[in-house]
Amino acid sequence: MLAWNKDTWGRAAAHNTLRDVTTGIIAGTKVATEMGWRAVEAVAEGDKVLTFDGGLQTVISVRRDLISADPNVTPMGHWPLDVPAGALGNREAMRLLPNQSILVESDTAEDVLGDPFALIPAASLDGFRGISRPLPGGEIEIVHLEFAQDEIVFANLGALFLCKRSTSILSDMLNEATESPYQTLSAEEADVLVGFLEVEDEGRRAPTRSAARMMVVAA
8 A cells, every 4th residue: 555645745735724624633643443553643544443333344545635734824723732641531641623523422411311431522522531632733644535425433532533425426325325324413412511521420319311412401
């Protein structure tokens, strides 16, 4: 497999900013593959990656972005988040783009949604369990792993990321316009859920099922 070389890829993508690209996996993040944990930038089309629901799935395509992280031109809401080890089940520290969907487990999610797992935008985790938004700078390589259908992949030895299906013609033929089984909560719903996660962390009494449902619906 050929390693990606940004010198041959060109510098045009460097004109992208954090404002333009807010989803994807930041280079340096490790994902679980059939060959063990590998940096996401080393994964290539045809490799098999371990997924949450589908076991090993073949990567249909890999897209890359090189973005400029200039805090002088990018609003804070678009900055990446730094996640310390252990905050989301990850054994190693990692960085997240704000609109990247992350799978979290919550008793409240099970009460409200009927499933203990919920997808939320990473931005909603700002301030939770030491997650923060430090001043960015320089260039950031972003990798988009694409499959025949939406998949949730294991990252940094425990965290769970949503990867959208490939938009290739082959993928369209395989999917036949099948709707995704994964739906990410809105920012407002996610903010409420993270608030409940903080309550669970502190060991305080969570709201009743009916009250929690009303609060999430109201959001």
